[in-house]
Amino acid sequence: MKHFTNLGKAVAAGALAVAMSTAAMAADGLNFPNLTYRTGPFAGTGTPIMNGQRDYMLMLNERDGGIGGVPIDYIECETGYNTNKGVECYEKTKGEALVTQPWSTGITLQVMPRTNVDRIPILAPGYGFSPMSDGDTFAWAFNPPVSYWDGAYMILDYIASGDMSSLKGKKIVLLHLDHPFGKEPIPLLEKLAEMHDFKLVPIPVGLKEMQNQSAQWLQIRRERPDNVVMWGWGAMNAGAITEAVKTRYPMENFIGIWWSGSDADLQNVGAKAKGYKSVSFNAPGNFPVLEDIRKHVVSKGNSEIKSEADMDTIFYQRGIIISMILAEAAKTAQDNFGEKNINAEQLRWGLENLDITAARLEELGMKGMTPPLKMACDNHTGHSGAWMLEWNGEEFVQASDLLTPNRELIKPLELEKAADYAKNNAPWPGRGDLACN
């Protein structure tokens, strides 16, 4: 019988060890976990962003000793874009976390209801889903600085050169990933198509056919659209751009969302993709903040980038912007509450009351890198606008003035879908006891 009691003890000890290890992760400082995906099928797009995010946080630690003198405890938990791993990472990090950055629509959907109960703000910059802007429904969720619906509007606004009525009679193809992310802009585009009398042709690309889109491009050739708008991700972008080059689609009429604008996707085709455009909430350039990162992180060998040239890519710099938004929110909370070691609820307040002015951007060394951003209780996105970038054959260059979404048009749709979400997830807590000020 001794055998069995030993077995029982070993099992109990194992369970105990696992239980304790999660509690033992407590560390000082501002705990900012990031659910990264540096592995798996989407690693190519994930890695540069995560490098940017990480390097900005490390730079703050080196240069300023963190935020307001409190060091940042920046933790990465690898998900490989896998939703199972996402749950695991969320549960693992949430004990001490001030924020959660889920980095995938699937993980966001799983985690979002839990964040209301665990009282942790969820930060999904440039992704998540558009109705998250409605802060009265999604009190704990934030998707600054622009949502996908904003993106869709801005792209059409650019195509129409600011006059939507000029779209009348045109034909626009939406080449999208056949996945919740890719279908996101359809409701808004359909509404716009009806309002302005243009023809919208959605062409889905299945997750399994991302790299082989000959059927889709054959259809595009047959449709002869005036413009192709792309909602792509990961390997789909490079696939679409290569195929567009092959079928000689006029590149200047081909516009992608911000996740379809990675330098790596275009470098393969280089000059042949000249004229391709992507809407982006960060503009490329050599900003003072990059100098600081080079000095404090990269030159010391603490960065994970392969070469310094990676710092010039759009996605790396976008990672910096994302970390900056989080850091500024923490600072806003610190200033308001007069406490250095803020908690998750205070950080939520900081995100909700975030106001990154043009002057503040200049202080941060990011003037012109991203538009000024102001959030509010009923505006968890900020909707600060974006620029159109154009591939000149070697790199992306800014190709437009700041585009801004038409909020009067988009907001009712957001409120409607937010109400739907709350109904599907009943009883949804909404804002609850969180004061709005």
Place this chain on the structure above:
Amino acid sequence: MFYRTSGQFKTTYESDQALFPIKQDMVLLVVILAAMYVVFPMFASEFTYKALLVPVLIYSLASLGLNILTGYAGQLSLGTAGFMGVGAYACYKITTIFPEMNIIVALFLSGFFSAAVGVAFGLPSLRIKGFYLAIATLASQFFLVWLFEKWAWLYNYNASGAIEVRTMDIFGLVVTGPNASPMVQYYFVLGIVSVVTFAMINLTRGRYGRTWKAVRDMDIAAELVGINLMRAKLSAFAVSSYIVGIAGALMVFFWKGAAEPNLFDIPMSFQIVFIAIIGGLGSVMGNFLGAILIVALPVVLNLLPEMLGLSIGSATMEHVNVMVVGSLIIMFLIVEPHGLARFWALIREKLIIWPFPH
């Protein structure tokens, strides 16, 4: 010495045909059940429930379902994840159409939908065998995921295209949704897995189990001795898909809380096939051992560096993890090609004669 079976005489047919004719097996089972029902909940953190215990149970159940079909009835299937999806979407539709329905009833009802779909896709098994059948079930996999994406009625025309679980309770106890305590969810899943496992142990020992095994070993011989092949194969598809469907519904309702269509895509089918193969085809216990190896081990490995005080980048750890688990799988398959259940059976045989082997 500890596993001595001598002296345990069976004097009635009943005791000879008991589920666990050897006393030590019974004791071991009681210890495991006590650990699952009493010891784990005493120590487990929320993380342990959500990342280890509940996933292992749900994957074990799915693998048990597949094992009925592949391990017992010998019909190769690569469509497990699709059938799990049918269970999950059926449960979602049932609970939204009849909001007052008890979730347990909804859960067991949703199994019937996946069973029906399973039987429909099992029809080709009457004509084709082996790899050809695997391809036919693979077709169901592609078709079902496509259906989950395209048929908006299934997800109630949700803007996100995913199914989301609202809060539900059983007699006042919240069991689903974000407010449910992980311990309650764990007990719920554990209860269902226990019941289904008990039923399956008995089913596979009984008439159906023997019919399936006969078909697996040689279907022409089985037909000659008077087994109705159509009934045997389709019943295996039905029972298997029923269990797999329940596992799918449990996965979405009691673990994840939301699911996109591509959750039920091929990688999960393969994962469950791996669990069944590594655990041991034609075994009930093997599913649990396999799930521990495939589902729980990577999670525990991820925690190791922190427990040892090492700082390894999370991404590096993930790469190491894939390599370690991969080589373990190969090692286990080389050491014991019949799976972990067979491995345990060998250990048990050795224990019975230990310390005096012939």
